[in-house]
Amino acid sequence: xxxxxxxxxxxxxxxxxxxxxxxxxxxxxxxxxxxxxxxxxxxxxxxxxxxxxxxxxxxxxxxxxxxxxxxxxxxxxxxxxxxxxxxxxxxxxxxxxxxxxxxxxxxxxxxxxxxxxxxxxxxxxxxxxxxxxxxxxxxxxxxxxxxxxxxxxxxxxxxxxxxxxxxxxxxxxxxxxxxxxxxxxxxxxxxxxxxxxxxxxxxxxxxxxxxxxxxxxxxxxxxxxxxxxxxxxxxxxxxxxxxxxxxxxxxxxxxxxxxxxxxxxxxxxxxxxxxxxxxxxxxxxxxxxxxxxxxxxxxxxxxxxxxxxxxxxxxxxxxxxxxxxxxxxxxxxxxxxxxxxxxxxxxxxxxxxxxxxxxxxxxxxxxxxxxxxxxxxxxxxxxxxxxxxxxxxxxxxxxxxxxxxxxxxxxxxxxxxxxxxxxxxxxxxxxxxxxxxxxxxxxxxxxxxxxxxxxxxxxxxxxxxxxxxxxxxxxxxxxxxxxxxxxxxxxxxxxxxxxxxxxxxxxxxxxxxxxxxxxxxxxxxxxxxxxxxxxxxxxxxxxxxxxxxxxxxxxxxxxxxxxxxxxxxxxxxxxxxxxxxxxxxxxxxxxxxxxxxxxxxxxxxxxxxxxxxxxxxxxxxxxxxxxxxxxxxxxxxxxxxxxxx
Numbered sequence: 001x002x003x004x005x006x007x008x009x010x011x012x013x014x015x016x017x018x019x020x021x022x023x024x025x026x027x028x029x030x031x032x033x034x035x036x037x038x039x040x041x042x043x044x045x046x047x048x049x050x051x052x053x054x055x056x057x058x059x060x061x062x063x064x065x066x067x068x069x070x071x072x073x074x075x076x077x078x079x080x081x082x083x084x085x086x087x088x089x090x091x092x093x094x095x096x097x098x099x100x101x102x103x104x105x106x107x108x109x110x111x112x113x114x115x116x117x118x119x120x121x122x123x124x125x126x127x128x129x130x131x132x133x134x135x136x137x138x139x140x141x142x143x144x145x146x147x148x149x150x151x152x153x154x155x156x157x158x159x160x161x162x163x164x165x166x167x168x169x170x171x172x173x174x175x176x177x178x179x180x181x182x183x184x185x186x187x188x189x190x191x192x193x194x195x196x197x198x199x200x201x202x203x204x205x206x207x208x209x210x211x212x213x214x215x216x217x218x219x220x221x222x223x224x225x226x227x228x229x230x231x232x233x234x235x236x237x238x239x240x241x242x243x244x245x246x247x248x249x250x251x252x253x254x255x256x257x258x259x260x261x262x263x264x265x266x267x268x269x270x271x272x273x274x275x276x277x278x279x280x281x282x283x284x285x286x287x288x289x290x291x292x293x294x295x296x297x298x299x300x301x302x303x304x305x306x307x308x309x310x311x312x313x314x315x316x317x318x319x320x321x322x323x324x325x326x327x328x329x330x331x332x333x334x335x336x337x338x339x340x341x342x343x344x345x346x347x348x349x350x351x352x353x354x355x356x357x358x359x360x361x362x363x364x365x366x367x368x369x370x371x372x373x374x375x376x377x378x379x380x381x382x383x384x385x386x387x388x389x390x391x392x393x394x395x396x397x398x399x400x401x402x403x404x405x406x407x408x409x410x411x412x413x414x415x416x417x418x419x420x421x422x423x424x425x426x427x428x429x430x431x432x433x434x435x436x437x438x439x440x441x442x443x444x445x446x447x448x449x450x451x452x453x454x455x456x457x458x459x460x461x462x463x464x465x466x467x468x469x470x471x472x473x474x475x476x477x478x479x480x481x482x483x484x485x486x487x488x489x490x491x492x493x494x495x496x497x498x499x500x501x502x503x504x505x506x507x508x509x510x511x512x513x514x515x516x517x518x519x520x521x522x523x524x525x526x527x528x529x530x531x532x533x534x535x536x537x538x539x540x541x542x543x544x545x546x547x548x549x550x551x552x553x554x555x556x557x558x559x560x561x562x563x564x565x566x567x568x569x570x571x572x573x574x575x576x577x578x579x580x581x582x583x584x585x586x587x588x589x590x591x592x593x594x595x596x597x598x599x600x601x602x603x604x605x606x607x608x609x610x611x612x613x614x615x616x617x618x619x620x621x622x623x624x625x626x627x628x629x630x631x632x633x634x635x636x637x638x639x640x641x642x643x644x645x
Contacts, residue, residue: 009217009289012258016250017286020197023182031317035131035178038322041065041329042130052330057344058337064402065329068411069129069321072309075436076125076443081118085109087452089472101472108456108467111171120173124447127177128309132320134443135176136451137198138303140458143168169463171455176304178317184252188316190304195252198304204243207284219288221245248283251295251302259292278302298461301454307447309439321409328404335401339394342387350385357381410435449475 040047044066046059080086089105120136128134145168150159180199187193210216253276278295297303308318322329349366357375358364364372374381405411459467492513499506511529 008258009292012254012281012292013283013287013289015254015258016281016283019184019194020182020248020250023184023197026185027178027182032179034323038130038320038326041322041326042069050333052334052337056334056337056341058340060333060336060340062329062332062336062402064332064405065322065325065409068325068405068409069126071411072129072321072409072436072439073122073125076440077122079436079440080121080443080448087448088475100468100470104467104470104472108452108459111459112173112455115170115172117173120175121448123175124173124307125443127175128307128318128443129321131178132309132312132318132323133178133306133316134309134447135178135181135304135306136447137174137176138305138451138454138458139172139174140303140462141170141172142462143170169459171458173451173455181304183316188314190302190306193252195250195254196302196304197248197250197252199246199248201244202247204245207245207247207290210290216282216284216290217288219284219290221284246285247290248286250281250283251304252279253277254279254281259294297457299454299457301457303454305447305451305454307443309442311442321411324410325405325408328401328408332398332401332405335394335397339390342390345387346390350387351382352385353382354380 037047037050039045040050041061042065044061044063046061050061085105087105087109089101089108124134124136144165146163146165148161149164150161152159176198182197182199183190184193184195190196204221207216207221211218255274256277257274259277259279278300280291280293280295281289282291284290295302306316309321310319310324312318351364351366353364358381359373359375362373366372372378372382456467456472460469492509496506496509496513499509507529
């Protein structure tokens with residue numbers, strides 16, 4: 001007779017397995033067979049169910065879709081991790097000091113990369129390209145890290161070396177195959193589902209250690225799970241699987257009554273009065289409850305994130321690269337296998353023989369050096385079979401099918417046969433880049449940003465000494481992929497050929513080219529170019545001084561010309577006065593005006609001469625300032641050249 005507590009666990013196990021079996025059946029019926037075939041196409045593994053004809057003997061699988069998958073994944077990885085920063089943190093707009101946000105960003109990126117986050121995301125990309133959906137789980141572990149230290153010893157110059165142990169909170173990203181993931185079929189996302197589950201086969205000692213440490217309940221670990229098929233696997237299993245245990249970890253809503261001390265119901269449904277709470281339940285071998293507790297995360301979120309490689313409306317499972325090129329790949333395989341089978345019929349010698357003219361009991365074979373005995377003329381008894389010539393148009397058909405795969409998958413680096421023009425290839429690359437960017441934006445919005453948010457929440461909750469409690473906004477860095485960089489580099493090279501070298505736009509384009517390049521000392525070259533593009537304050541001061549001197553010289557010339565004109569006008573008046581019948585007093589006044597105009601002209605000539613000589617003095621000052629600027633530039637260049645690579 002089971003006690004009340006054990007009845008409670010059995011009731012919860014029945015309630016969960018009733019739903020998880022439905023989730024699994026829906027996934028297996030609608031998707032598992034397709035996923036297995038997609039996996040075989042990507043791996044190049046032949047199966048008898050992949051025959052396109054009953055009499056087909058060839059087993060070749062064309063690598064066109066494999067190349068499309070690798071090209072798509074490489075583009076996404078380059079676009080995500082192409083530069084050092086692959087995500088950023090935006091602080092509050094009212095906060096003028098961004099140093100704290102920069103520190104948290106660098107710290108979180110360092111912690112994630114330490115636990116292998118980049119490799120995990122690359123595997124998620126691969127699962128998304130093959131199956132159509134990439135799923136990952138955010139795991140929090142407390143580990144013990146060790147570091148060598150040296151303790152001082154009294155009376156000794158050298159200390160005693162030892163090891164210091166300290167606890168570390170690690171947030172790890174674990175990629176999950178769609179074969180191991182269960183979700184409510186009525187939901188289109190993880191958050192709106194009743195619950196999700198992760199099914200995996202683990203070594204027995206993992207569960208034993210969990211039981212010994214008190215994480216899991218002490219339950220029997222024997223069970224029948226040999227019929228569980230977690231995806232296509234061509235490897236031969238060992239006969240004894242007693243050291244393996246199936247673990248099902250459920251995250252989602254469960255009736256709160258199953259978490260109480262008493263369980264008065266054992267039905268598979270939940271009524272309107274039942275209160276649903278977020279919980280985590282670990283089940284062993286689809287039978288025993290190892291652990292059940294409410295969701296302990298402070299945000300009450302589920303530690304799973306997913307993205308669709310290509311969105312299918314109102315569906316959780318998306319469409320991958322293999323599914324896009326599936327029909328063309330099957331036609332290409334059928335064409336190539338038929339050709340290989342036809343070549344086998346033509347290249348292998350086949351003979352037709354009259355059985356009545358062969359010696360009784362003889363075994364008719366054709367091989368080099370063999371003597372064939374016949375009753376009668378051999379020309380009448382045996383003859384070779386000629387199957388005719390092969391159709392040469394099959395080569396063109398294979399190329400057309402490869403182009404179809406390229407059209408369906410958007411892979412622009414497949415073998416094109418060298419017949420496309422440069423402009424045609426540029427247009428193809430542009431279309432492919434648009435499709436890759438569409439997938440990249442979907443990945444960033446549905447996977448990358450939620451993953452970083454949840455990882456940050458775990459760090460804030462458990463690693464309290466290193467992460468402050470602050471509300472940040474995460475922004476991913478979406479750089480260009482390999483093909484996009486190559487296409488943009490070609491366009492910038494063409495623009496540089498059309499722009500003069502002394503144009504300011506030339507240096508800007510040159511800087512952009514080096515920023516997009518992948519050479520090892522790119523940062524140093526970019527830094528040097530940026531220093532060259534920045535305006536030197538001393539040089540700017542020299543230019544301003546030269547402009548002011550030119551203005552002053554022009555003003556002095558104008559005043560000189562005006563004074564000389566005034567002197568000439570006074571002389572003309574004096575000449576008229578002397579020639580006319582004027583009084584001596586009037587003539588004296590005219591002479592005084594001429595004298596005044598002459599003196600004013602002399603003053604203006606002296607000022608103009610001073611303004612003309614002043615640039616020489618300023619030129620000496622400018623040369624001194626320029627020499628100082630050159631010395632400073634040479635010092636900066638030497639620092640750049642001696643900077644470690």
